[in-house]
Amino acid sequence: MGKLRLSLASAIAVTAITLSAGAQAQTYGPNDEGRRFNDGSRVVCHKVEVANNARDQNRIAGTATGAVVGGLLGNQVGKGNGRKLATVGGAVAGGLVGRNVQGRNQERNGQRAVETRCERVYR
Template identity: 60%
Template sequence: MKPIHATTLLAAVALAASGVVSAQSTVLYGPEDEGRRFSDGSRVVCTDVEVRQADSDPNRIGGTAAGAVIGGLVGRQVGGGSGRDIATVGGAVAGGVIGRNVQGNRQEARGDRVVEQRCERVWR
């Protein structure tokens, strides 16, 4: 059997200790723990946090694309020659911006948010 070197033993102890520390830092606290005090002077504090629910289109790609197509079609009806091309591009850009804003306003109006209670250990 091979002898264990001191550096190997030291590394194993350090690795095990770091696992214990990280396990302690990932402890989850719930509302039932609110006000709980620890020997180091820390305590559990809970707060209400407004979080966003998962949207089917959080980046508003649908509104941007629809607005760009509509804006491009409207811009195409304006002007003639090279002015028509510029109006098409300008209409597509403006329509994309407007479509993105409209979709964002509709998502906000639908109330895609929920309030969660989150608890964490604080040192004061």
């Protein structure tokens, strides 16, 4: 029983060390562009246009508004349990529609920023 505990503890320790070493991803910046490594890989950078919408990135306002409107419309349909089901369905559908509408508006009206992103390319 003692050997089993020791080997189990050793396996857990090795796994923890391996996971912590793998979790430390290397990041590269523009100064690293063109850097080559012994394994044949190199650092490549490119400019990317990204949306910079600081307000309501999770689109909570659109989702909530759409869910309320959809729930109210769904409540107007059916009777009894059918009305309950229609209310829930309307709320879900309205939330999805509201989220998409807000997302499109943010894409169209959002501020744009150009960032340089660098990554290690293996070839």
